[in-house]
Amino acid sequence: MLKITHLSKTYKGGKKAVDDLTLTVESGEIFGFIGHNGAGKTTTIKSVVGILDFDRGSIEIDGHSVKDDPMACKSITAYIPDNPDLYDHLTGIQYLGFVGDVFGVEGQLRRQRIAQYGDAFELTANLGDPVSSYSHGMKQKLALISALLHAPKLLVLDEPFVGLDPKASHTLKQIMAELCAQGSAIFFSTHVLEVAEKLCDRIGIIKEGRLVVSGPTHEVIGQSSLEDVFLELIDHE
Numbered sequence: 001m002l003k004i005t006h007l008s009k010t011y012k013g014g015k016k017a018v019d020d021l022t023l024t025v026e027s028g029e030i031f032g033f034i035g036h037n038g039a040g041k042t043t044t045i046k047s048v049v050g051i052l053d054f055d056r057g058s059i060e061i062d063g064h065s066v067k068d069d070p071m072a073c074k075s076i077t078a079y080i081p082d083n084p085d086l087y088d089h090l091t092g093i094q095y096l097g098f099v100g101d102v103f104g105v106e107g108q109l110r111r112q113r114i115a116q117y118g119d120a121f122e123l124t125a126n127l128g129d130p131v132s133s134y135s136h137g138m139k140q141k142l143a144l145i146s147a148l149l150h151a152p153k154l155l156v157l158d159e160p161f162v163g164l165d166p167k168a169s170h171t172l173k174q175i176m177a178e179l180c181a182q183g184s185a186i187f188f189s190t191h192v193l194e195v196a197e198k199l200c201d202r203i204g205i206i207k208e209g210r211l212v213v214s215g216p217t218h219e220v221i222g223q224s225s226l227e228d229v230f231l232e233l234i235d236h237e
């Protein structure tokens with residue numbers, strides 16, 4: 001579903017943020033992308049979702065090139081940044097209506113999904129309120145509901161668990177598993193290694209722009225824990 005091949009990105013000023021990175025995420029898989037601050041996770045994610053141009057390599061989503069066929073990629077992808085910027089002047093339901101229109105989600109299905117995910121994230125009662133009145137966590141929940149509205153084939157999340165309360169985190173984990181069981185793929189970054197260890201089918205560890213480890217979670221961890229593997233790699237490699 002997601003194929004990143006030899007991706008490299010150098011920012012103006014000369015910082016090489018991603019260096020020859022290759023990875024794939026298959027349908028039905030949850031891929032956890034781990035790395036210390038400044039390792040290159042967000043740069044990779046922004047390249048995948050088409051909001052950051054890259055210098056070398058290729059990215060394909062469901063066989064479509066992100067550079068050559070961006071609309072085909074975007075129509076089947078949902079992306080939530082680490083700090084979602086929503087339209088404050090809209091109400092929650094107006095925002096979801098707007099996103100539903102952009103992705104062409106028809107009325108009945110739209111209502112059903114808004115009810116399903118609104119209830120799951122306990123936001124239904126607040127959907128009539130302006131987004132400007134939402135707390136940080138409520139905005140995150142609204143962003144998540146909007147991302148799920150068109151049942152994306154690829155869900156890309158940057159630090160999705162930061163700011164969510166324990167119940168919402170649990171709900172999100174359940175929904176991620178359900179989405180994958182239905183054949184979608186999920187690519188997400190996190191610093192919460194316990195979550196990654198339990199939730200992910202595959203793990204990739206990025207250090208200074210290079211993917212230093214990638215594979216099935218049980219192979220990456222072995223007899224150890226993800227925290228031990230991560231600290232070992234970050235300190236010694």
Ligand SMILES: Nc1ncnc2c1ncn2[C@@H]1O[C@H](COP(=O)(O)OP(=O)(O)OP(=O)(O)O)[C@@H](O)[C@H]1O
Pocket residue numbers: 011012013015016017035036037038039040041042043044
């Ligand atoms: N717009 C930019 N211009 C110049 N350098 C940048 C820019 N954005 C990021 N960088 C640099 O690129 C490197 C990778 O940054 P990136 O945001 O991808 O890291 P990250 O792994 O997502 O970090 P974090 O966990 O802190 O969010 C860092 O050294 C950062 O300073």
